[in-house]
Amino acid sequence: MPSVSPRRSVAATRETRQRILERGLAIASAEGLEGLTLGRLAADMAMSKAGVLGHFGTKESLQLAVVDAAAEVFSREVPGRVRQAPTGLPHIEAVCEAWVSYLERNVLPGGCFFTAATAEFDGRSGPVRDALAGMNALWRRDLRIHIRRAVSAGHLAPDTDVDQLIYEIVGIMLALNHFLQLEHDDQAPARARRALKRTLAGAVRS
Amino acid sequence: MPSVSPRRSVAATRETRQRILERGLAIASAEGLEGLTLGRLAADMAMSKAGVLGHFGTKESLQLAVVDAAAEVFSREVPGRVRQAPTGLPHIEAVCEAWVSYLERNVLPGGCFFTAATAEFDGRSGPVRDALAGMNALWRRDLRIHIRRAVSAGHLAPDTDVDQLIYEIVGIMLALNHFLQLEHDDQAPARARRALKRTLAGAVRS
DNA sequence: CCTACCGATCGGTAGG
DNA sequence: CCTACCGATCGGTAGG
DSSP, X not given: OOOOXXXXXXXXXXXXXXXXXXHHHHHHHHHOTTTOOHHHHHHHHTSOHHHHHTTTSSHHHHHHHHHHHHHHHHHHXXXXXXXXXXXXXXXXXXXXXXXXXXXXXXXXTTSOHHHHHHHHHTTSOSHXXXXXXXXXXXXXXXXXXXXXXXXXXXXXXXXXOHXXXXXXXXXXXXXXXXXXXXXXXXXXXXXHHHHHHHHHHHHBOO | OOOOOOSSOHHHHHHHHHHHHHHHHHHHHXXXXXXXXXXXXXXXXXXXXXXXXXXXXXXXXXXXXXXHHHHHHHHHHTGGGOTTSOTTHXXXXXXXXXXXXXXXXXXXXXXXXXXXXXXXXXXXXXXXXXXXXXXXXXXXXXXXXXXXXXXXXXXXXXXXXXXXXXXXXXHHHHHHHHHHHXXXXXXXXXXXXXXXXXXXXXXXXX
């Protein structure tokens, strides 16, 4: 007979942890990953600071967990929505459209978490910065694979500068987040789509 | 006979204030405008917190003064360097080149102050956010004027979508700052120049 | 420009 | 998961 019946079941604990992370991600997207304080998060959750901290140990662990939670949301909302798209250029177009749509729908109150957190931490050092850089690198790697496939399939020109194309796509997305968050410019998604169309058209095999 | 001989001359006080702002701008570009704390700034300046605060009154006033100082540096380094460029497309090209060069030379340790501060404050409200939004709007207005002149001069196509062009240029610059700060990618300036060339070429009168 | 404070909040710990 | 703390730091003030 196992010594069970803890105060809270493992499942309930895990659920609380997930709720904390969802709230933390929303706060961090709008107010920054450093602005996400234990006191603020605890107040939002109607918990004590110690209760929140108990799930993570340190603030840095909380920040790393929020980065992971952000990656999960992004994966679900962008690559996760286009798995059915045909390989090559159609897949790239679908990924870009899902990305624009993700920002357009304001899934997180502060826009793209990674854009905000990266700008916040790019001048620092440590595990959080490294985790953010790693996520950015992973995402670029994903893009790179799909662009290469589009070249192999003959959709894009054989001399396509893959890193140049990634650079330009990232710029279009950074601008979209910028104009949405700072100017609340509802024409920004249309501009992003136009810019993406023009940029991809310039790389199409002629 | 005026009651003069204060402890410090007006000129010396102004100079100290300027030194504080220069240091504050460097800190803020790397660690954020909120991460610029009075204690940190005072320690860097080998002054007391009260000594620093005396020049500004409140932290918010310090932040607003840093925003103004950033605008002065940017004006000097970008538009200030291309006043001799001929009106129209050559002026736009010169401005973009000065902008890339400004980021390439790492004038501020954390890259573009406005990019970092805008990302930090775009989800908030208040005078600092408003000042940053105003500076962004001023700069876009400047770009818009030069693009319109290039259209009038017949350098750019008459049906040029001015705001679309601004959007794409801003995206290229945001990406430049992103890849420089996060990846220390020394190929990023070349990519920015290539993207600018392609984008402007697409708008040239055919 | 300084010293000497203030209340509030920070991340974190002890103990239950 | 809580209460009750801790030392450090925050922005800011008083008084000189």
